[in-house]
Amino acid sequence: MSEIQNNDLREEQERVNSVVKVINQKIKNLQQNTGTVRSDVLEIRKSFWEDVTVNTDEPDDIIETAASIKQQAELLSERERTHKHMDKNLKTLARLKYSPYFGRIDFLEEGEERVDQVYLGIASLMDENDENFLIYDWRAPISSLYYDYSPGYAQYKIPKGIIEGEMTLKRQFIIRQADIKAMFDTGVTIGDEILQEVLGNNANTQMKSIVATIQREQNEIIRNERSKILIVQGAAGSGKTSAALQRVAYLLYRYRGTLNAENIMLFSPNPLFNSYVATVLPELGEENMQQSTFQEYLTERLGKSYDVEDPFSQMEFLLSENEGESYFIRVEAIRFKSSLEFKEIIDQYAVKLSTEGLLFKDISFRGDVIISRNEISEYFYGLENSYSIPNRIQLVKEWLLKELKRAVKRERSRSWVEEEVQFLEKEDYMEAFKKLQEKNQFTESTFDDFEREQRLLAEMVVKERFKPVFARVKNLRFIDLTEIYLRLFKQTDQAVKSLPKHWSEICKQTINIIQNLVIPYEDATPIVYLQDLIEGRKSNTSIRHIFIDEAQDYTPFQFAFIQRLFPYSKMTLLGDFNQAIFSGATGSETVLTDLDIRKKEVETFVLTKTYRSTKEIVEFSSALIAGGEKIEPFNRRGKKPTVNQVEKTKLNGEVLEKIKELRSEGQQTVAVICRTEAESKSLFEELKGRIPLHLIEKGTVSYEKGINVIPSYLAKGIEFDAVIIYDCSRYQNESERKLFYTVCTRPMHVLHMFATNGISPLMNGAGKDLYDIV
Ligand SMILES: Nc1ncnc2c1ncn2[C@@H]1O[C@H](COP(=O)(O)OP(=O)(O)OP(=O)(O)O)[C@@H](O)[C@H]1O
Numbered sequence: 001m002s003e004i005q006n007n008d009l010r011e012e013q014e015r016v017n018s019v020v021k022v023i024n025q026k027i028k029n030l031q032q033n034t035g036t037v038r039s040d041v042l043e044i045r046k047s048f049w050e051d052v053t054v055n056t057d058e059p060d061d062i063i064e065t066a067a068s069i070k071q072q073a074e075l076l077s078e079r080e081r082t083h084k085h086m087d088k089n090l091k092t093l094a095r096l097k098y099s100p101y102f103g104r105i106d107f108l109e110e111g112e113e114r115v116d117q118v119y120l121g122i123a124s125l126m127d128e129n130d131e132n133f134l135i136y137d138w139r140a141p142i143s144s145l146y147y148d149y150s151p152g153y154a155q156y157k158i159p160k161g162i163i164e165g166e167m168t169l170k171r172q173f174i175i176r177q178a179d180i181k182a183m184f185d186t187g188v189t190i191g192d193e194i195l196q197e198v199l200g201n202n203a204n205t206q207m208k209s210i211v212a213t214i215q216r217e218q219n220e221i222i223r224n225e226r227s228k229i230l231i232v233q234g235a236a237g238s239g240k241t242s243a244a245l246q247r248v249a250y251l252l253y254r255y256r257g258t259l260n261a262e263n264i265m266l267f268s269p270n271p272l273f274n275s276y277v278a279t280v281l282p283e284l285g286e287e288n289m290q291q292s293t294f295q296e297y298l299t300e301r302l303g304k305s306y307d308v309e310d311p312f313s314q315m316e317f318l319l320s321e322n323e324g325e326s327y328f329i330r331v332e333a334i335r336f337k338s339s340l341e342f343k344e345i346i347d348q349y350a351v352k353l354s355t356e357g358l359l360f361k362d363i364s365f366r367g368d369v370i371i372s373r374n375e376i377s378e379y380f381y382g383l384e385n386s387y388s389i390p391n392r393i394q395l396v397k398e399w400l401l402k403e404l405k406r407a408v409k410r411e412r413s414r415s416w417v418e419e420e421v422q423f424l425e426k427e428d429y430m431e432a433f434k435k436l437q438e439k440n441q442f443t444e445s446t447f448d449d450f451e452r453e454q455r456l457l458a459e460m461v462v463k464e465r466f467k468p469v470f471a472r473v474k475n476l477r478f479i480d481l482t483e484i485y486l487r488l489f490k491q492t493d494q495a496v497k498s499l500p501k502h503w504s505e506i507c508k509q510t511i512n513i514i515q516n517l518v519i520p521y522e523d524a525t526p527i528v529y530l531q532d533l534i535e536g537r538k539s540n541t542s543i544r545h546i547f548i549d550e551a552q553d554y555t556p557f558q559f560a561f562i563q564r565l566f567p568y569s570k571m572t573l574l575g576d577f578n579q580a581i582f583s584g585a586t587g588s589e590t591v592l593t594d595l596d597i598r599k600k601e602v603e604t605f606v607l608t609k610t611y612r613s614t615k616e617i618v619e620f621s622s623a624l625i626a627g628g629e630k631i632e633p634f635n636r637r638g639k640k641p642t643v644n645q646v647e648k649t650k651l652n653g654e655v656l657e658k659i660k661e662l663r664s665e666g667q668q669t670v671a672v673i674c675r676t677e678a679e680s681k682s683l684f685e686e687l688k689g690r691i692p693l694h695l696i697e698k699g700t701v702s703y704e705k706g707i708n709v710i711p712s713y714l715a716k717g718i719e720f721d722a723v724i725i726y727d728c729s730r731y732q733n734e735s736e737r738k739l740f741y742t743v744c745t746r747p748m749h750v751l752h753m754f755a756t757n758g759i760s761p762l763m764n765g766a767g768k769d770l771y772d773i774v
Pocket of ligand 1: 195198199208210213214215218234235236237238239240241242243576579611612716717718719745
């Protein structure tokens with residue numbers, strides 16, 4: 001290091017020390033204040049009722065009491081909020097103390113004489129007098145200079161316009177425990193050295209934030225505020241998920257005060273992924289957004305009475321070797337049911353339902369029909385048909401509830417009630433007694449107390465037994481949704497021109513499966529959509545921004561459905577059509593390939609640089625897909641992928657040896673990726689007594705370092721140090737190309753493939769120089 005560099009380093013370390021001093025002082029002050037607020041909270045909680053005047057004698061007193069409670073509750077919640085806020089600040093300060101910042105830019109704004117030194121960290125920090133910024137939040141407008149420019153002319157946006165000037169220095173730091181471990185003055189791309197270091201590390205079972213090394217094209221996505229729908233098509237490992245999460249953090253910062261974590265929702269591919277990304281936002285001092293899988297949403301909507309197939313079971317079906325006629329019919333059905341044409345058919349069907357065809361269920365009690373399906377239907381179609389279906393359904397519901405109340409009265413005098421009353425527990429009698437007393441109906445002297453008690457008990461018994469019937473009506477379960485949906489397959493006008501070739505076979509198959517009470521995954525969205533058209537559904541207004549990761553797995557129908565649910569939300573869709581494993585298997589459109597959504601409000605970004613894997617792995621995996629030559633690897637070197645040819649009987653033993661080899665090389669997270677669940681299970685059973693390892697299944701919510709055996713389709717979105725592809729000979733069909741590409745893009749450092757029956761034909765496009773045959 002030259003003397004100048006040495007001086008620079010000394011000065012920078014001195015600055016770090018002085019910043020840490022300020023942080024320490026702020027922590028001390030805050031801790032004192034937090035202590036006071038905490039005892040306030042405890043004190044208010046303890047004396048809550050002492051400080052409230054409770055008087056319920058007169059109506060005025062009741063109003064006064066309510067006001068007094070409200071005031072006390074408001075005071076408590078204000079103190080609690082302050083406490084939470086202070087706690088959050090303390091945590092942020094602790095993080096800053098460990099590593100105050102990661103970058104510096106010197107910027108001379110046009111027309112100014114003084115160069116500003118801007119230090120960037122995960123949060124802002126002011127000096128002791130709260131006058132100058134010691135650290136700028138990475139999301140502040142000026143910070144974007146760091147991500148977008150190299151020294152020379154530079155500009156950044158502020159709400160009122162554009163600030164131009166010259167960047168005279170751009171410096172990166174690695175600071176740990178307030179100690180500068182490394183420092184680089186950078187030129188064209190930021191973070192080459194630091195990226196080398198970060199990406200060369202071991203894979204993590206939890207994703208890390210990338211704020212220190214965000215690339216320019218990622219920054220553009222993170223800070224985009226224009227688009228209503230922003231689509232990111234990015235190669236595997238190009239940082240789509242990372243960009244999504246930093247974008248959440250950016251939006252929370254940019255719109256703080258009006259946008260909270262609860263207003264943002266992330267649809268993720270599986271529960272495992274939820275936990276994989278869960279630490280990024282807290283690491284950045286933000287709360288996690290809401291997270292759900294689309295499957296969870298559908299299942300919740302359809303309720304317990306339906307058994308909904310999950311997308312992974314659908315995938316297992318597609319990967320199964322049973323490729324008879326019914327297989328191809330279902331594949332065609334999946335394709336069609338994903339399309340907007342099918343949605344259109346449902347829309348037209350719903351219009352027809354307005355005048356005929358809605359089906360209902362009998363409302364029964366103790367085996368007797370109280371209100372028959374025909375009566376409900378007559379009532380429904382007797383209503384003014386200019387009312388929408390959902391409005392009429394509400395009127396039917398109200399009518400049914402009235403009818404039910406009448407039925408309750410009738411029922412009280414039935415003999416079964418008397419019998420049940422006799423078998424009631426002592427507590428039930430006590431309750432009835434209490435109620436009578438409350439109603440002032442019970443006096444020691446009245447002669448008909450016994451009768452009243454019996455009447456009350458009968459009322460209680462009947463009410464209790466009617467509860468589920470009322471609940472069913474309130475939840476609109478009197479609509480026979482399944483039958484209505486199935487009718488679509490019994491009577492669709494065969495003349496509709498968009499119907500698929502084997503429509504009548506598809507109809508038969510659909511009816512068959514659904515009548516056995518299983519809803520195939522491809523039918524779940526259409527059914528919930530139809531349910532919304534019939535029942536009406538208020539659109540969700542609290543969610544203001546939706547993120548859909550792995551968007552290539554969503555069908556155009558599903559996306560249209562999501563848009564309908566969240567009409568006021570902005571959307572960020574991130575995906576890679578080369579990893580469209582579901583649609584790849586069926587040839588359906590995905591939301592990324594369907595042109596219909598590419599309207600004016602859509603802006604698309606393409607990420608071609610990829611960061612996860614070594615150059616050798618990227619070169620090999622890119623050769624598996626069309627257009628792969630456009631994927632640009634980050635220049636981190638490793639060994640070429642290998643193909644290990646073995647006899648089937650020796651496969652498991654060889655895999656075990658390979659795992660041991662990788663572990664001894666220091667690879668901490670090793671995944672053995674099998675094609676299907678069955679393959680994973682059988683390998684796991686065979687190896688589990690011989691080496692510690694975990695099996696990842698569709699319900700698995702987190703994974704650990706060490707060895708994981710995992711089915712192909714669950715490995716999407718996550719990464720490992722090393723991957724062993726259990727048997728690449730098993731990837732034979734063109735329809736599995738995307739799946740094969742996806743699994744080959746999971747490792748950061750090492751990729752080994754085993755082959756029991758020659759290399760996969762899907763590798764034919766990859767030159768022999770891209771992998772080693774062992
Ligand atoms: N700018 C960056 N700085 C540091 N690391 C990065 C950067 N961009 C991406 N990475 C790293 O590259 C890896 C892949 O990122 P990420 O999972 O976000 O990519 P992806 O596009 O979602 O991948 P896939 O489509 O394969 O799921 C992660 O380890 C991530 O931390």
